[in-house]
Amino acid sequence: MSAVIPAPGELVAPTRFTQDTLDWVPWVEPLPIEEVTEHHYEALVQRSRVKNPYFRLLARDPDILRERTKADLDIFLNTDAGLPRAERELAATAASRVNGCVYCASVHSAFTTQQSGRREDVQRILDEGVSARIDQRWDAIIDASVALTQTPSAFGAAELAGLDAAGLDDLEVLDAILAASFFNWANRLMLSIGEPGVPPSA
Structure with missing residues (x-):
């Protein structure tokens, strides 16, 4: 299933900085879910990230994504x-x-x-x-x-x-x-x- 990218004028842009949950829409087609392999899942580290179009877009280069994700998680979650x-x-x-x-x-x-x-x-x-x-x-x-x-x-x-x-x-x-x-x-x-x-x- 490919991402549905809104046509110009369909996306409602936020008008201010907010703590509310926002959507994010890519300008480049993310990797379709049906094309995600175990190699991609390993790169995502957390399998639930496959639902996020941002991470599926980055998953087009899984080796780089894996290193990016490990750095991200270590910086923010390693609180020893x-x-x-x-x-x-x-x-x-x-x-x-x-x-x-x-x-x-x-x-x-x-x-x-x-x-x-x-x-x-x-x-x-x-x-x-x-x-x-x-x-x-x-x-x-x-x-x-x-x-x-x-x-x-x-x-x-x-x-x-x-x-x-x-x-x-x-x-x-x-x-x-x-x-x-x-x-x-x-x-x-x-x-x-x-x-x-x-x-x-x-």
Whole structure:
């Protein structure tokens, strides 16, 4: 079964950054489900991802997808040490807000809320942008994520000092850098191959 890509004018684009669930529609045909092989499933890592057109599109190059997915899951789900999951998601949210990736921002802001319970603070970042001030720790993570996203080479001593002053240890700093950097790349990929839409029932 191939993806049904709406004709021009049929997709209802979101008008704001939101924590609500959005659809995502590819501009390039994803791999049809009936053509997915065990090699593709291994690349997806989580078999349920086959339902997502984004991952089926990336599955056209399964070896690259496998490495991308393993990196993604390790950065965000390997919480034996380093940043709590909520603050990794916060870094991804900040990067997505800067890049204007409404879909990624919706996913990762919702995870930030789910993991932190701080829905109003998260919504302020979406509504006001990354200049919104929340508290010292979140502000430092946001500022570091913004610097990495806008001009990676400009990230440096000032951002590291802010993270240190906010109480982050070396592993936490590394996690903040990895989460923001991964989504700085992931946003650009997603923005170049499709667009978000508001689900019909929304």
